Amino acid sequence: MSVASEERKQGSEQELSTVRLIITRQDGPDQASYEESFDVPYRKNMNVISALMAIRRRPVNTKGEETSPPQWEMNCLEEVCGACSMMINGRPRQACTALIDKLEKPIRLAPMKTFPIVRDLVVDRSRMFDALKRVKAWIPIDGTYDLGAGPRMAESKREWAYELSKCMTCGVCLEACPNVNSKSDFIGPAPLSQVRLFNAHPTGALHKTERLHTIMGKGGIEGCGNSQNCVEVCPKGIPLTTSIAELNRATLVQSFKDFFGSDKE
Amino acid sequence: MADNDFARHRWHSLLGVVPVGLFLIVHLTVNYQATDGPGAFNQAASFMESLPFLLFLEVILIYLPILFHGIYGIFIAFTATSNVGRFGFFRNWMYLLQRISGLFLVIFIAWHVWETRIAMALGTALSYDMMANIFSNSWMVVFYIAGVLAAVFHFSNGLWSFCVHWGILATPRAQKIGTYATAVIFVLLGYVGISAVFAFI
Numbered sequence: 371m372s373v374a375s376e377e378r379k380q381g382s383e384q385e386l387s388t389v390r391l392i393i394t395r396q397d398g399p400d401q402a403s404y405e406e407s408f409d410v411p412y413r414k415n416m417n418v419i420s421a422l423m424a425i426r427r428r429p430v431n432t433k434g435e436e437t438s439p440p441q442w443e444m445n446c447l448e449e450v451c452g453a454c455s456m457m458i459n460g461r462p463r464q465a466c467t468a469l470i471d472k473l474e475k476p477i478r479l480a481p482m483k484t485f486p487i488v489r490d491l492v493v494d495r496s497r498m499f500d501a502l503k504r505v506k507a508w509i510p511i512d513g514t515y516d517l518g519a520g521p522r523m524a525e526s527k528r529e530w531a532y533e534l535s536k537c538m539t540c541g542v543c544l545e546a547c548p549n550v551n552s553k554s555d556f557i558g559p560a561p562l563s564q565v566r567l568f569n570a571h572p573t574g575a576l577h578k579t580e581r582l583h584t585i586m587g588k589g590g591i592e593g594c595g596n597s598q599n600c601v602e603v604c605p606k607g608i609p610l611t612t613s614i615a616e617l618n619r620a621t622l623v624q625s626f627k628d629f630f631g632s633d634k635e
Numbered sequence: 636m637a638d639n640d641f642a643r644h645r646w647h648s649l650l651g652v653v654p655v656g657l658f659l660i661v662h663l664t665v666n667y668q669a670t671d672g673p674g675a676f677n678q679a680a681s682f683m684e685s686l687p688f689l690l691f692l693e694v695i696l697i698y699l700p701i702l703f704h705g706i707y708g709i710f711i712a713f714t715a716t717s718n719v720g721r722f723g724f725f726r727n728w729m730y731l732l733q734r735i736s737g738l739f740l741v742i743f744i745a746w747h748v749w750e751t752r753i754a755m756a757l758g759t760a761l762s763y764d765m766m767a768n769i770f771s772n773s774w775m776v777v778f779y780i781a782g783v784l785a786a787v788f789h790f791s792n793g794l795w796s797f798c799v800h801w802g803i804l805a806t807p808r809a810q811k812i813g814t815y816a817t818a819v820i821f822v823l824l825g826y827v828g829i830s831a832v833f834a835f836i
Contacts, residue, residue, distance in 0.1 A: 597730035619802020
């Protein structure tokens with residue numbers, strides 16, 4: 371049997387059936403969480419987002435009770451914005467690229483619990499954006515006059531730096547990191563990798579020392595415990611542990627410069 | 636540097652290898668002399684005891700580094716969480732075992748130092764017979780085997796972490812080679828350590 375006809379067969383078998391979603395819900399930030407199940411009519415090529423949309427159209431749980439539609443965040447729908455990150459069958463990932471056909475049923479959805487829960491599947495990822503501000507994850511080009519074109523970047527460097535630029539601040543690496551927790555102030559792998567990215571940029575390197583000093587301080591690079599979960603779960607395949615190891619080296623050199631050297635950068 | 640998180644962590648990492656890790660190798664090697672019989676072990680032990688400035692060397696090269704490493708290590712272990720149930724990756728298990736073995740070693744080493752070094756200071760001669768007496772209790776044999784394995788694991792895996800932490804092993808390939816190399820160290824040192832334990836029974 372060809373793949374196409376098998377897919378058609380599967381499709382027709384499931385056409386009339388429903389998909390069950392078990393959602394961990396929470397009415398507000400300080401409310402208790404509870405589980406609610408929903409059956410949504412199966413459609414071909416559904417993803418978790420379209421299943422949630424189906425529930426929103428008809429918010430009736432499996433007990434037949436009408437309930438409030440579960441809340442979630444979404445934006446780009448093509449895994450580049452990071453907004454729809456949630457726990458899907460126990461794995462942190464984006465709901466937009468979680469295809470119903472490829473998921474074990476019933477599908478369990480829960481919020482990422484590393485972050486404060488706003489409501490249902492909506493979490494507050496502010497800590498990540500705060501960390502990006504702390505490490506100055508940008509290139510300083512603003513000023514009162516036109517600075518002109520910046521220096522060129524070698525293609526060989528551009529290649530690996532581009533991989534780091536794929537980070538969408540989705541929070542999956544923080545969710546998987548055992549050192550990102552309420553007992554520690556570790557900023558997590560994503561912002562650290564951004565330090566490597568912006569320090570690699572010829573103009574971004576103007577803030578290199580400042581960034582390194584920031585991650586040598588509280589909640590910085592020393593928070594890493596080498597569990598390497600981050601690199602395993604990153605949906606964009608960013609070499610986060612390589613970034614951290616390279617920054618381990620860069621901060622070491624920086625600390626020697628601070629201690630023994632004189633020329634500031 | 637506004638606060639010393641960075642320096643503390645790097646010292647913790649460095650002291651774990653030099654001198655504490657090196658001392659572990661010397662210690663297990665001296666123990667291994669017991670496989671040549673009581674005489675060989677007693678000779679090796681008395682050589683160590685005969686070193687000049689012994690107490691000074693012990694304090695500077697062993698007691699202070701291991702105390703710092705242990706106390707800061709307890710802090711590291713208790714600010715960690717475990718999620719191997721959700722993320723059962725190899726390195727995540729190593730992360731967990733490193734912390735568990737470290738905490739166990741705090742207990743084991745405290746007991747071991749009390750039973751041997753402090754007992755020696757209080758008058759019991761440090762010799763083959765001292766260990767043979769301790770191992771007349773089979774629970775102690777189990778405790779010591781666990782202690783030796785925990786120490787060797789903690790050192791081998793810690794050596795890997797040290798190399799990552801100091802920016803020596805950066806790429807996935809380098810880190811993988813490092814994993815194999817430290818696994819070999821674990822097996823070899825483990826063999827030396829466990830053979831020594833059985834030499835006293």
